[in-house]
Amino acid sequence: xxxxxxxxxxxxxxxxxxxxxxxxxxxxxxxxxxxxxxxxxxxxxxxxxxxxxxxxxxxxxxxxxxxxxxxxxxxxxxxxxxxxxxxxxxxxxxxxxxxxxxxxxxxxxxxxxxxxxxxxxxxxxxxxxxxxxxxxxxxxxxxxxxxxxxxxxxxxxxxxxxxxxxxxxxxxxxxxxxxxxxxxxx
Numbered sequence: 001x002x003x004x005x006x007x008x009x010x011x012x013x014x015x016x017x018x019x020x021x022x023x024x025x026x027x028x029x030x031x032x033x034x035x036x037x038x039x040x041x042x043x044x045x046x047x048x049x050x051x052x053x054x055x056x057x058x059x060x061x062x063x064x065x066x067x068x069x070x071x072x073x074x075x076x077x078x079x080x081x082x083x084x085x086x087x088x089x090x091x092x093x094x095x096x097x098x099x100x101x102x103x104x105x106x107x108x109x110x111x112x113x114x115x116x117x118x119x120x121x122x123x124x125x126x127x128x129x130x131x132x133x134x135x136x137x138x139x140x141x142x143x144x145x146x147x148x149x150x151x152x153x154x155x156x157x158x159x160x161x162x163x164x165x166x167x168x169x170x171x172x173x174x175x176x177x178x179x180x181x182x183x184x185x186x
Contacts, residue, residue: 002092002127002141003058006050011083018080022054023166030056030073031169035063038098039169042107042162045149049160050086055107057098061091061131090134092127099125099143100168106144111136112158120144120151 009015027039037057044051063069077084101107110117110124117124117140124140144152144161152161 001058001060001094001130002098003056003064004090004092005054005056005088006052007087008051008085009080009083010085014080014083018083019165021080022052026073027054027166027169030069031171033063033066033069033072035059035066035069037171038100040098040101040167041165042101043165044160044162045106046160046162049109050088052165053107053109053162055098057096058091064091088135089132090129091131092139093130095125095127095141097170098168099141101143101162101164102167103164104146105164106146106149106152107162107164108142108144108152108159109162110140110142110159111138114140116159117142120148 009018011018023041027041030036031039035058037059039054039056042053042055044053058064108117108122108124114124114126122142122144124142127139127141129135129137129139146163149161152159
């Protein structure tokens, strides 16, 4: 399942420190939780959405209610909580492993329909909210080349562009499965 966390950060004086914490400490801690398979952070290039987005692939909601999640990564924002605004969490239906977005790519999210993404030549993946806030109920996700950013500037306000802050982290279980598959394919 795809677990998304979105928020903005209201204190410019501590924002760099918070980003370091999130990217260098929190994501590696989360990816070590049993049931987390991938994690990646993004910064919005569009208006009308929270500034930050984290996209995780997890087994299901039970992962988020477990002791290991609480101990290793969930809810350890006490130092930053007063500055976190526009915070949203959603769990979306299974699409497999969330796509890794490279530095020369963008993540494109749309909440109204896949048509605008298809018209831009993208191949959107459909997400359906199944737990947590469940808003928006439907989203479509696609990857695009960063070189095509100007094509996206004049499209619907429901389409949001995100640049990766981090590369996609993958659990050792996912990496081992990928290596095993490569060995079998050889």
